[in-house]
Amino acid sequence: xxxxxxxxxxxxxxxxxxxxxxxxxxxxxxxxxxxxxxxxxxxxxxxxxxxxxxxxxxxxxxxxxxxxxxxxxxxxxxxxxxxxxxxxxxxxxxxxxxxxxxxxxxxxxxxxxxxxxxxxxxxxxxxxxxxxxxxxxxxxxxxxxxxxxxxxxxxxxxxxxxxxxxxxxxxxxxxxxxxxxxxxxxxxxxxxxxxxxxxxxxxxxxxxxxxxxxxxxxxxxxxxxxxxxxxxxxxxxxxxxxxxxxxxxxxxxxxxxxxxxxxxxxxxxxxxxxxxxxxxxxxxxxxxxxxxxxxxxxxxxxxxxxxxxxxxxxxxxxxxxxxxxxxxxxxxxxxxxxxxxxxxxxxxxxxxxxxxxxxxxxxxxxxxxxxxxxxxxxxxxxxxxxxxxxxxxxxxxxxxxxxxxxxxxxxxxxxxxxxxxxxxxxxxxxxxxxxxxxxxxxxxxxxxxxxxxxxxxxxxxxxxxxxxxxxxxxxxxxxxxxxxxxxxxxxxxxxx
Amino acid sequence: xxxxxxxxxxxxxxxxxxxxxxxxxxxxxxxxxxxxxxxxxxxxxxxxxxxxxxxxxxxxxxxxxxxxxxxxxxxxxxxxxxxxxxxxxxxxxxxxxxxxxxxxxxxxxxxxxxxxxxxxxxxxxxxxxxxxxxxxxxxxxxxxxxxxxxxxxxxxxxxxxxxxxxxxxxxxxxxxxxxxxxxxxxxxxxxxxxxxxxxxxxxxxxxxxxxxxxxxxxxxxxxxxxxxxxxxxxxxxxxxxxxxxxxxxxxxxxxxxxxxxxxxxxxxxxxxxxxxxxxxxxxxxxxxxxxxxxxxxxxxxxxxxx
Numbered sequence: 071x072x073x074x075x076x077x078x079x080x081x082x083x084x085x086x087x088x089x090x091x092x093x094x095x096x097x098x099x100x101x102x103x104x105x106x107x108x109x110x111x112x113x114x115x116x117x118x119x120x121x122x123x124x125x126x127x128x129x130x131x132x133x134x135x136x137x138x139x140x141x142x143x144x145x146x147x148x149x150x151x152x153x154x155x156x157x158x159x160x161x162x163x164x165x166x167x168x169x170x171x172x173x174x175x176x177x178x179x180x181x182x183x184x185x186x187x188x189x190x191x192x193x194x195x196x197x198x199x200x201x202x203x204x205x206x207x208x209x210x211x212x213x214x215x216x217x218x219x220x221x222x223x224x225x226x227x228x229x230x231x232x233x234x235x236x237x238x239x240x241x242x243x244x245x246x247x248x249x250x251x252x253x254x255x256x257x258x259x260x261x262x263x264x265x266x267x268x269x270x271x272x273x274x275x276x277x278x279x280x281x282x283x284x285x286x287x288x289x290x291x292x293x294x295x296x297x298x299x300x301x302x303x304x305x306x307x308x309x310x311x312x313x314x315x316x317x318x319x320x321x322x323x324x325x326x327x328x329x330x331x332x333x334x335x336x337x338x339x340x341x342x343x344x345x346x347x348x349x350x351x352x353x354x355x356x357x358x359x360x361x362x363x364x365x366x367x368x369x370x371x372x373x374x375x376x377x378x379x380x381x382x383x384x385x386x387x388x389x390x391x392x393x394x395x396x397x398x399x400x401x402x403x404x405x406x407x408x409x410x411x412x413x414x415x416x417x418x419x420x421x422x423x424x425x426x427x428x429x430x431x432x433x434x435x436x437x438x439x440x441x442x443x444x445x446x447x448x449x450x451x452x453x454x455x456x457x458x459x460x461x462x463x464x465x466x467x468x469x470x471x472x473x474x475x476x477x478x479x480x481x482x483x484x485x486x487x488x489x490x491x492x493x494x495x496x497x498x499x500x501x502x503x504x505x506x507x508x509x510x511x512x513x514x515x516x517x518x519x520x521x522x523x524x525x526x527x528x529x530x531x532x533x534x535x536x537x538x539x540x541x542x543x544x545x546x547x548x549x550x551x552x553x554x555x556x557x558x559x560x561x562x563x564x565x566x
Numbered sequence: 567x568x569x570x571x572x573x574x575x576x577x578x579x580x581x582x583x584x585x586x587x588x589x590x591x592x593x594x595x596x597x598x599x600x601x602x603x604x605x606x607x608x609x610x611x612x613x614x615x616x617x618x619x620x621x622x623x624x625x626x627x628x629x630x631x632x633x634x635x636x637x638x639x640x641x642x643x644x645x646x647x648x649x650x651x652x653x654x655x656x657x658x659x660x661x662x663x664x665x666x667x668x669x670x671x672x673x674x675x676x677x678x679x680x681x682x683x684x685x686x687x688x689x690x691x692x693x694x695x696x697x698x699x700x701x702x703x704x705x706x707x708x709x710x711x712x713x714x715x716x717x718x719x720x721x722x723x724x725x726x727x728x729x730x731x732x733x734x735x736x737x738x739x740x741x742x743x744x745x746x747x748x749x750x751x752x753x754x755x756x757x758x759x760x761x762x763x764x765x766x767x768x769x770x771x772x773x774x775x776x777x778x779x780x781x782x783x784x785x786x787x788x789x790x791x792x793x794x795x796x797x798x799x800x801x802x803x804x805x806x807x808x809x810x811x812x813x814x815x816x817x818x819x820x821x822x823x824x825x826x827x828x829x830x831x832x833x834x835x836x837x838x839x840x841x842x843x844x845x846x847x848x849x850x851x852x853x854x855x856x857x858x859x860x861x862x863x864x865x866x867x868x869x870x871x872x
Contacts, residue, residue: 368618
């Protein structure tokens, strides 16, 4: 045992002294740290700028402008309502539209919200009851902003605007704010509004819908007025809508959301296992190839038995991999603490799924055994290859065998689409640890858990036995062609 | 008492017999040479002694027991193909091997430093192996074999690739180990080293033992030759198997004489003197190890098939 630990300690120190180890280990935390910044940089929180040129005497232009403003206010109110519900802050004003969650928000709700002082007044009331550990409300960016039409377009018709498309949407040369869309409302020979939408790019479907709905509403009002209906009556009729009662789960609840949140930690563990394995597996191959290449293996196996050398390498590399994961988990905890309630809110339900002793035992078992089993495969590659070029020829196919099913699996779990395929993969030993870890959150039958645990143990033992023989027979071999014949030959030599 | 013995040891790799019914023994304090050309079975024999490979037949006893890595604490080994972990420091490398041989870290380190000082490498103790010259790395590797003050030191072709200075250093270490009481077994195909160092020798040819014994016994296998300068014709005289003329100087002829199997240089000198043969010089020459090797193996030491 002492010799195994000595070999393991040397292996650990050797890998830990490599620059690539530190780069790889710090890359994931760095990526996690940088990702939100990049996300913020890439996120398009600029509103769509709309210029309305209204030459129609009817109400269409005003209606469109009012509707765009209404949409942004309703989004703000909806976001505030979700925030209030998540942190149970309804006590701030139980009658306020943002404290009612059982129906779809209507124009009346938005009007009431506005009349009560809008966001500023709402937050004042909410802050009075908000506990210290509840984060601030982060209002959504508005989707739309109305801007003045570009200079010289006030009198231009649709054809003239189209002719100047290259210059009016050119942000480099424009003096003022450049619109993304120009809504030109003219009147046709019959006195009805005609709308031209000139867009810098493809107009978004929501905007198109708003323009269509509001223009149609204006037309209907005009037609009803021509038929003697009082505009006030027609407006009342237009505003008629049945209340839609909605029942939604608590934020973080609901079938799919619950499923995803409960699977977050197991999925993250499966992903970390994968990442760490691919990295440490590569180092293991490199170490084994170098050891044989530098002809020092004979000196070593004069002191330790080949199986002790093999186990030492496995223990050392596994320790490296697990250390990386510990660092990553540590970084995640620090990130959770730094982001106050946000991550903690997410983690609480996520932890629920794996906080039982049985689940913890299953995680540790499948994680460690999976690591050893897959490291054994990498070690086999190391002892079969004379150089890293040759080793790459084995590493790539093996990575594909692991990566493809695992990627499919992770995606299937996230989409709650795990059917029979996922169950079958759970019984394919090279991906069993990933499958079980990933499925833990959503729930896995006990018989399946026990069965795959036994299968994984048996497969790992078989791999250790096979690779042990291969290791022994290959240590002093070099310069031979690698092929099935050679492989069988080495197993035969190991039996001598 | 033997510290190492082999009885009827055979090793086959498929159809190839690398070592064939080998018997030998080595006593404590003895320097024992394994001689043979390439492919003679030297390395295979040494690997069997170290339990790196197992014999097909026969029995090996190392330190009184079957071979195994559990004896590593009393064995030192320098393989023919040398290499060390390139990124490891010299002293760490020696300490690592010392610990693999059961030493505690402090003792292994202290012994390692003492060896590096003796090898004039103390200043490079903390240099990575990759930064050292080949000669320096070879000394470090020798130190890994000596760090545990082994009772049995096994060196596989230890002189190959060494410069003359390092060859001298290695010879001194071999002698030092033997004086301390260790048995030293080394394989070589360079006869001068064996001739200078070995108490006893074993000559292998294609896995078969051709000789085991001391140098005098080996020399006994090849009759001595005599070089003399005489005024008479030495052909067809009793006691002389062959007389080759090496040169002439007036009436004097210089000969190299092979003696008959029952004759010796002293008897020949007595016979020639009694018969009144005038002699200007007379020199008895015992066979060198190289000649003995050629005589037994039938080819030059390096000339064996791989």
